[in-house]
Amino acid sequence: MKAIVMFQKGGIPKYVENFPEPEINNEEQLIMTVQAAAIKHLDKSSASGTHYSTEGDLSTAKVIGGDGVGFLEDGTKVFALGITGMMAEKAVIEKSRMIILPDGIDLAVAAALPNAVAGSAMALRYRAEIKAGDTVLINGATGFTGRIAVQLARHYGAEKIIATGRNEQSLHYLLGLGVDEVISIRQDDESFVARLKEIHKATPIDAVVDYLWGHPAELILEAIKGHGNFTHRTNYVTVGSMAGDKIQLSSEILRSVDLHLTGSGMGSWTKQQMKVLISEIIPEMLQLAAEGKLKVDVQTVPIEEIEKIWEMRVEDGKRLVVSIKN
Structure with a gap:
């Protein structure tokens, strides 16, 4: 499958066309066909190993990206936090950490907004x-x-x-x-x-x-x-x-x-606060965005161009979103 893979901390992630597809390990997991994933400061620092949440990780090749939007097997459009990296054609997600997207929302906006x-x-x-x-x-x-x-x-x-x-x-x-x-x-x-x-x-x-x-x-x-x-x-x-x-x-x-x-x-958040974020707060804001009541500016790039744009400066107020055509 197409994927954006980090092979060495501190380097630039590479576009790979034949990375192995992920597999689910239990009944609480699903395979999502990814359509878009935002590139955030968190993703860049996590990929490079400089974010506090990555301390102790091994420098092994892995797909980057912590969240994204796409389709389930039955066609349902969702935003989800990934168990595996989300900047790829396929990703493993948990049922409890996904949000069904409202009708009419642009997928790039839906990918950019939750973080x-x-x-x-x-x-x-x-x-x-x-x-x-x-x-x-x-x-x-x-x-x-x-x-x-x-x-x-x-x-x-x-x-x-x-x-x-x-x-x-x-x-x-x-x-x-x-x-x-x-x-x-x-x-x-x-x-x-x-x-x-x-x-x-x-x-x-x-x-x-x-x-x-x-x-x-x-x-x-x-x-x-x-x-x-x-x-x-x-x-x-x-x-x-x-x-x-x-x-x-x-x-x-x-x-x-x-x-x-x-x-x-x-x-710093409690488990209950995290549950509210997933079940109430993000869904409300996605709905506001779908209704045009929340202004969200994005810039999209195809997955194949990741090496060219990884260190590109994005215009103030915009979020860079990787688009994945399956």
Whole structure:
């Protein structure tokens, strides 16, 4: 079968035309004919062995891709998490970890959306504990998941949404997705902090969902620092680290503000929360996308071109999706 295979960690995956088809091992597994699979930061870091979830894996040849969309034997269209790699014509999936797709949804959109929903909805609902009327800051909102987070924050009832990012054009685009104010992180630190302090004083920030971490996180935490008075509670949730994996955090900040600092990722969710993600949250968002109520931008490439596009820079706010013609 056609497949995208990683032979050595740190290399570029290869397109293979005759990779062995996977086989099911028990009654809870099914074979899915894959039609599309998104290339995500998680897939790239997992394939290279740099993601924390891959520590200890052996450097053996394997099909990459953790999820995708396709057809079951009876023709049912589904999104599923893969037991075997999903960037191939066939993949093994579990019955309990698949979602039937709504009518009318584009398969590339269906492949691109679920990971971004996990990276935004779980942070907003379970870590930020967003509620109607909240003021929410999305740090790094110009990326694909950041754009989804903006839309879901409004869907979950946020009254005011602030978005930060580097790309001025992408920041402007966010205003059309419901963002109330955009702040460029390309400006000098003093101006960035001063503007956030003004916002926080006028409409206290209830939640921060952060896809950048690094220095921008240090600036945000400085902006919400207290000055000896009672402070507004802020739930700060780190989801990604595109601007750096480590920060310097002053003890003074933690002592001066009612701050709840936490993270959202695979290891931080409970089994029950994961069940809700699969059974309720992702299906709801797929339905919204099918109805045109959720904006999802994708760029598709055929599976045969993987070696050409693996390290290609994708336009801000878009997700690259591999299309597989069986």
